[in-house]
Amino acid sequence: MTQDDPTAGDGGGGRTVHRRPGRKPDASRDPEILDAALQVLAEVGYAGMTMAAVAARAKAGKGTFYRRWPSKAKLVLDAVGHMKRSQVGLDRLPDTGSLRGDILALFKPASVEEGEHQLAIMAGLASMLSQDRGLAEAANDAIVEPWAAANRVLLSRAMSRGEIDATADVETLAQIIPSIAAYRALIQRKPFDRDFLVSIIDGVLLPAVRP
Amino acid sequence: MTQDDPTAGDGGGGRTVHRRPGRKPDASRDPEILDAALQVLAEVGYAGMTMAAVAARAKAGKGTFYRRWPSKAKLVLDAVGHMKRSQVGLDRLPDTGSLRGDILALFKPASVEEGEHQLAIMAGLASMLSQDRGLAEAANDAIVEPWAAANRVLLSRAMSRGEIDATADVETLAQIIPSIAAYRALIQRKPFDRDFLVSIIDGVLLPAVRP
Amino acid sequence: MTQDDPTAGDGGGGRTVHRRPGRKPDASRDPEILDAALQVLAEVGYAGMTMAAVAARAKAGKGTFYRRWPSKAKLVLDAVGHMKRSQVGLDRLPDTGSLRGDILALFKPASVEEGEHQLAIMAGLASMLSQDRGLAEAANDAIVEPWAAANRVLLSRAMSRGEIDATADVETLAQIIPSIAAYRALIQRKPFDRDFLVSIIDGVLLPAVRP
Amino acid sequence: MTQDDPTAGDGGGGRTVHRRPGRKPDASRDPEILDAALQVLAEVGYAGMTMAAVAARAKAGKGTFYRRWPSKAKLVLDAVGHMKRSQVGLDRLPDTGSLRGDILALFKPASVEEGEHQLAIMAGLASMLSQDRGLAEAANDAIVEPWAAANRVLLSRAMSRGEIDATADVETLAQIIPSIAAYRALIQRKPFDRDFLVSIIDGVLLPAVRP
DNA sequence: GCCTAACCGAGACGGTACGTCCGGTCTTTTT
DNA sequence: AAAAAGACCGGACGTACCGTCTCGGTTAGGC
Numbered sequence: 001m002t003q004d005d006p007t008a009g010d011g012g013g014g015r016t017v018h019r020r021p022g023r024k025p026d027a028s029r030d031p032e033i034l035d036a037a038l039q040v041l042a043e044v045g046y047a048g049m050t051m052a053a054v055a056a057r058a059k060a061g062k063g064t065f066y067r068r069w070p071s072k073a074k075l076v077l078d079a080v081g082h083m084k085r086s087q088v089g090l091d092r093l094p095d096t097g098s099l100r101g102d103i104l105a106l107f108k109p110a111s112v113e114e115g116e117h118q119l120a121i122m123a124g125l126a127s128m129l130s131q132d133r134g135l136a137e138a139a140n141d142a143i144v145e146p147w148a149a150a151n152r153v154l155l156s157r158a159m160s161r162g163e164i165d166a167t168a169d170v171e172t173l174a175q176i177i178p179s180i181a182a183y184r185a186l187i188q189r190k191p192f193d194r195d196f197l198v199s200i201i202d203g204v205l206l207p208a209v210r211p
Numbered sequence: 212m213t214q215d216d217p218t219a220g221d222g223g224g225g226r227t228v229h230r231r232p233g234r235k236p237d238a239s240r241d242p243e244i245l246d247a248a249l250q251v252l253a254e255v256g257y258a259g260m261t262m263a264a265v266a267a268r269a270k271a272g273k274g275t276f277y278r279r280w281p282s283k284a285k286l287v288l289d290a291v292g293h294m295k296r297s298q299v300g301l302d303r304l305p306d307t308g309s310l311r312g313d314i315l316a317l318f319k320p321a322s323v324e325e326g327e328h329q330l331a332i333m334a335g336l337a338s339m340l341s342q343d344r345g346l347a348e349a350a351n352d353a354i355v356e357p358w359a360a361a362n363r364v365l366l367s368r369a370m371s372r373g374e375i376d377a378t379a380d381v382e383t384l385a386q387i388i389p390s391i392a393a394y395r396a397l398i399q400r401k402p403f404d405r406d407f408l409v410s411i412i413d414g415v416l417l418p419a420v421r422p
Numbered sequence: 423m424t425q426d427d428p429t430a431g432d433g434g435g436g437r438t439v440h441r442r443p444g445r446k447p448d449a450s451r452d453p454e455i456l457d458a459a460l461q462v463l464a465e466v467g468y469a470g471m472t473m474a475a476v477a478a479r480a481k482a483g484k485g486t487f488y489r490r491w492p493s494k495a496k497l498v499l500d501a502v503g504h505m506k507r508s509q510v511g512l513d514r515l516p517d518t519g520s521l522r523g524d525i526l527a528l529f530k531p532a533s534v535e536e537g538e539h540q541l542a543i544m545a546g547l548a549s550m551l552s553q554d555r556g557l558a559e560a561a562n563d564a565i566v567e568p569w570a571a572a573n574r575v576l577l578s579r580a581m582s583r584g585e586i587d588a589t590a591d592v593e594t595l596a597q598i599i600p601s602i603a604a605y606r607a608l609i610q611r612k613p614f615d616r617d618f619l620v621s622i623i624d625g626v627l628l629p630a631v632r633p
Numbered sequence: 634m635t636q637d638d639p640t641a642g643d644g645g646g647g648r649t650v651h652r653r654p655g656r657k658p659d660a661s662r663d664p665e666i667l668d669a670a671l672q673v674l675a676e677v678g679y680a681g682m683t684m685a686a687v688a689a690r691a692k693a694g695k696g697t698f699y700r701r702w703p704s705k706a707k708l709v710l711d712a713v714g715h716m717k718r719s720q721v722g723l724d725r726l727p728d729t730g731s732l733r734g735d736i737l738a739l740f741k742p743a744s745v746e747e748g749e750h751q752l753a754i755m756a757g758l759a760s761m762l763s764q765d766r767g768l769a770e771a772a773n774d775a776i777v778e779p780w781a782a783a784n785r786v787l788l789s790r791a792m793s794r795g796e797i798d799a800t801a802d803v804e805t806l807a808q809i810i811p812s813i814a815a816y817r818a819l820i821q822r823k824p825f826d827r828d829f830l831v832s833i834i835d836g837v838l839l840p841a842v843r844p
Numbered sequence: 845g846c847c848t849a850a851c852c853g854a855g856a857c858g859g860t861a862c863g864t865c866c867g868g869t870c871t872t873t874t875t
Numbered sequence: 876a877a878a879a880a881g882a883c884c885g886g887a888c889g890t891a892c893c894g895t896c897t898c899g900g901t902t903a904g905g906c
Contacts, residue, residue, distance in 0.1 A: 011335040035338045049256075050270075075241060100382040122398075136398060137399075137400075138400050139398065140398060164419070168414075168418070169415070169418075170413055171414075172410050173414060173415060174413035176387065176393070176415060179391045179395070180386070180387070180390045180391070180394075181400075182394055183393055184389040184390070186394075186398065187347055187350065187351055187355070187393060187394075187397070188347060188348075188351050189347040189348070192346075195356060199380065200383060201380050202380070203379075203380030203382075203383035203384060203419075204383055204384060204387060205419075207376070207420070208414075208415050208419035209418040
């Protein structure tokens with residue numbers, strides 16, 4: 001998103017390629033600005049988020065981020081894409097021995113809370129999703145997809161154990177919980193609490209995969 | 212949203228309760244304004260929708276709708292709540308003899324197209340959903356809930372026929388398809404096409420309800 | 423300004439002359455409305471005077487005075503023209519024996535106070551004077567001209583007594599005090615107090631007319 | 634009207650008093666906006682003058698002048714105060730040798746025309762004069778007072794020459810012509826033409842000052 | 845070590861939408 | 876039919892905010 005660095009291509013044997021003189025943009029401001037944007041976004045939503053507020057939060061001037069992102073929308077897009085992704089931790093997934101236990105452990109309170117913060121952000125930028133396809137993708141990749149991936153792994157494991165039907169549509173099933181969680185939080189604005197999770201697991205997921 | 216009629220409550224023995232004199236609000240302007248708002252909303256989205264444009268479309272003065280709705284957000288909220296609901300038609304649901312056939316018939320192309328227009332409106336106001344719980348509720352009631360209700364009926368019928376497991380969690384299952392459809396259209400911005408519908412039906416719904 | 427009353431000619435022995443049906447305009451409301459308009463005008467000025475405020479003050483509906491006057495400006499015009507004029511009382515002017523005494527008596531505190539209220543009204547509609555020639559005339563006739571006329575009489579008397587120069591330009595001189603009083607009150611917004619009056623009399627008027 | 638510069642008061646021993654950072658208000662916009670306001674004011678009057686029109690004329694955003702003046706009234710106030718004053722030119726007053734000649738030369742047609750434009754502006758804002766003492770003062774200072782000052786000089790000269798009575802009340806007399814001119818133009822809406830000027834001079838001023 | 849260009853925070857700028865208020869008209873109920 | 880009450884359309888007011896531009900001051904390079 002930040003503009004191309006004309007010096008980037010001068011990697012190898014380029015000689016006497018005159019760099020544009022002057023001070024380089026302070027790269028350390030990028031993440032600070034993006035974090036500030038995410039904070040404000042989660043607090044007041046996209047519409048309520050003013051560039052002045054982000055600037056104040058990041059102790060930056062508006063010029064500093066308009067030099068890097070062409071608009072508020074693109075800034076938010078980049079901010080979402082910049083969110084640290086692997087909160088779910090595919091490398092250390094729960095392993096309780098049963099699919100039900102694994103999934104309940106995956107959506108343990110801490111994770112859910114973390115996820116709700118992400119959903120708050122996503123809710124904040126919901127308006128942009130309809131305007132900007134790329135932003136929708138970035139948001140999906142950053143927030144929902146990791147959980148779907150985790151579910152995919154847990155389902156595959158259960159299948160290897162012979163715990164679930166070998167013909168189950170793992171790909172589709174893995175999207176069920178994250179999608180409904182997001183829908184419930186974003187559109188219905190109801191809490192994605194443990195009771196609801198259990199009703200999804202016991203009412204939909206496990207029945208659908210029973211051998 | 213428009214205020215209650217203070218004269219309505221003449222329930223007791225009071226007689227000759229004098230109505231407040233003066234011109235009554237022109238009730239016919241309500242739906243005209245709401246329709247104009249929906250048109251503009253679907254065309255340019257919530258952010259691009261200006262009150263002046265709605266006023267011009269409805270040939271109304273700004274005072275007229277600020278007398279009825281306190282803000283742009285509330286106007287849109289009411290407009291969404293006012294959308295004609297019975298697109299699904301609970302009284303004339305498909306009846307093909309099988310649950311799979313029924314659901315596929317329910318989400319026939321015409322309905323889907325109609326639904327996508329509604330989703331376009333909903334996408335237009337997505338930014339508000341995160342700010343206003345009432346709006347989210349209205350949107351859910353007007354757009355998604357009718358389909359969930361239809362699914363509920365179809366599932367109940369199939370259960371009476373003995374086609375599906377008698378212990379199936381109809382309530383939760385009925386929400387699966389509308390939720391995922393809305394999520395896919397609003398957040399992921401991917402088409403809710405027939406292929407995806409089939410993969411939901413065959414990969415999740417039917418397996419979950421098989422006896 | 424108010425429309426002709428077609429019933430006015432039915433004074434005497436008219437029998438079975440069919441009147442236009444319906445309630446007659448309540449002529450008694452005219453002065454009440456005009457007084458209310460003058461009050462509001464003097465209090466908040468022309469710009470701050472709202473038709474709703476006048477209506478409330480007169481316990482009238484807006485329709486009542488828009489049926490009689492075509493606009494706010496014309497209402498004010500009529501209101502000014504309607505102000506009781508003969509505050510000065512040409513028939514009972516002071517007669518102290520000297521021009522100086524007469525003029526000081528004419529502008530005695532009570533009169534001045536009364537005059538200041540009129541000037542407050544005039545100041546309130548000052549904006550209209552520049553827009554509407556007729557209003558300016560009406561205002562001048564109602565407020566300033568009576569004092570000029572009184573001065574004219576006092577000067578003439580003094581001339582008959584041989585107190586002042588027989589060639590004095592009475593017409594012009596008679597306008598001096600009212601004009602300067604109005605200018606001072608309207609434009610300079612300084613009080614037209616006794617000291618200032620004395621300085622006009624002794625510094626301008628009497629020197630100009632001394633034999 | 635525009636706020637004081639908080640850095641101006643570095644009078645004491647304080648060193649390294651850091652100015653408030655940020656872009657400074659573009660001082661050149663002040664007179665441009667004020668001129669635009671005066672133009673619009675003279676053309677359509679105070680009531681017809683819209684901020685949007687002034688903004689368009691000055692190629693300014695509304696925020697720019699609402700940052701400098703708190704309201705339309707204050708903007709007009711400042712605009713009047715800003716009118717170039719020295720139309721009269723105290724340094725090059727006429728000197729014909731006689732008071733009568735001097736005054737007639739002072740109010741030569743060109744000056745009068747110039748003055749009438751100023752009176753047009755003043756008439757345009759007449760409504761404000763009754764609401765805002767400061768505006769009335771500014772208007773008086775900018776428009777009428779310069780002429781009074783010129784008259785004062787001419788009278789003093791004539792007195793030094795022994796042409797007029799040494800005990801004449803120069804201060805009061807100097808206000809007569811400008812006051813009556815303003816009153817006649819603003820309130821009576823009659824032209825302040827040469828004939829009327831002559832009648833003032835010969836009927837009031839010269840008689841009052843004759844030795 | 846100095847020059848120069850681009851950076852930085854801060855905030856004024858032009859433009860535009862919001863929500864309020866009011867003038868003049870029209871409608872409903874009461875007299 | 877006229878009165879009081881008040882809703883109606885249109886449009887100006889003053890506020891808020893986006894994206895740009897300008898200020899004084901700082902930080903890299905290249906010489």
